[in-house]
Amino acid sequence: MTTFTALTTLKGKEPAEALGAAMENLLPEPTGIGVFELEDGSGIWEVGGYFTQAPDEVALALLAAAHGAKDFAISELPETDWVAKVKRELAPVRAGRFYLYGSHDAESVPEGVEPLLIEAAMAFGTGHHGTTLGCLKALDRIAADGHEALPVADIGCGTAVLAMAAARIWPGTMIASDIDPVAVDVARANAKANGLTDRMLCIEATGFDHPDLAAAVPFGLIFANILKAPLIALAPDIAGALKCGGFAILSGILNEQAEDVVAAYAVEGVIVHDREEIGEWTTLCLRKT
Incomplete structure (x- = not known):
């Protein structure tokens, strides 16, 4: 399924949270909204939304202007099987005596290690x-x-x-x-x-x-x-x-x-x-x- 993102930045926690709340009233509705402070000490916050339909660019522009934010950057994300992608990219990891692997790599566990199974969908x-x-x-x-x-x-x-x-x-x-x-x-x-x-x-x-x-x-x-x-x-x-x-x-x-x-x-x-x-x-x- 094709998804879309709309991201912007602005100064201050309260304005960022207000913008995030206002995005909940958009049509088409975002499937998720995130409000995060950038970890660089600048006081800048990022506000973003995820959409399963192309977002209303005019409505986003009006929201950005009303809340003193930069223009939203809108991107279309390609269809991706994320679990399959994680399985391909998260190869088993050796950390000292510990061996971390997904169930798709169960046959790879070597002798003499302490195995830890972490499913691919649980990437963090x-x-x-x-x-x-x-x-x-x-x-x-x-x-x-x-x-x-x-x-x-x-x-x-x-x-x-x-x-x-x-x-x-x-x-x-x-x-x-x-x-x-x-x-x-x-x-x-x-x-x-x-x-x-x-x-x-x-x-x-x-x-x-x-x-x-x-x-x-x-x-x-x-x-x-x-x-x-x-x-x-x-x-x-x-x-x-x-x-x-x-x-x-x-x-x-x-x-x-x-x-x-x-x-x-x-x-x-x-x-x-x-x-x-x-x-x-x-x-x-x-x-x-």
């Missing part, structure tokens, strides 16, 4: 992104050094691949939490696909605001593969939830942002154990002193 958190790959490699190094960093929490878990990786090598129940209920459903589905349902507690939570997380404190290892700003905001909570000697594996951090995150955690007594850059992304493995 497959290990192909430098952030997820960096976290898995950091976990592998901790385990190779003889640490059994329990209990484990995966905050902002997405597919829960990080919590599942910990469950592959250590005993006990891993907690995987996300603010998005859809992500929690995906996490549960992946746990089931990997035979880890009884080893994973998948919960919807904002940060550490959940009784199951509170009951498990202090943690030996906390994963947080999110973004710089929430990582810095969570620094006191993560530090407070760690055991003395416990680890925090953090990513979602652009290389040029890493020192700001390091500084925020150093104030809380959580300092660099090791770090790795993969492409434009840094993964920090920190330890509570």
Whole structure:
């Protein structure tokens, strides 16, 4: 099915949200609307809509003018079988002892690895992104050094691949939490696909605001593969939830942002154990002193 996109930018959160709300009244109706802040500190927001019919260019031009936005850029997207495309492009990934694969590559799993099945349609958190790959490699190094960093929490878990990786090598129940209920459903589905349902507690939570997380404190290892700003905001909570000697594996951090995150955690007594850059992304493995 052919789809169309209409994208624009403007300054400020409130005007962007107002424009997004106004787009809901368009005919033909958009099948989805997104309002996002650009992560460059400019204060510029992007507003976009997806359509299954060609959008009304005149109506979009009037909306842009009324809300002080740039003219919408309208594009027609070709018909694409996205799952087939993902299957072609997301080849299996080796991250230390861990081997991440889709069901279409089940025959490729080699001997002597810790396999993790992530379905192709669940593309976020497959290990192909430098952030997820960096976290898995950091976990592998901790385990190779003889640490059994329990209990484990995966905050902002997405597919829960990080919590599942910990469950592959250590005993006990891993907690995987996300603010998005859809992500929690995906996490549960992946746990089931990997035979880890009884080893994973998948919960919807904002940060550490959940009784199951509170009951498990202090943690030996906390994963947080999110973004710089929430990582810095969570620094006191993560530090407070760690055991003395416990680890925090953090990513979602652009290389040029890493020192700001390091500084925020150093104030809380959580300092660099090791770090790795993969492409434009840094993964920090920190330890509570």
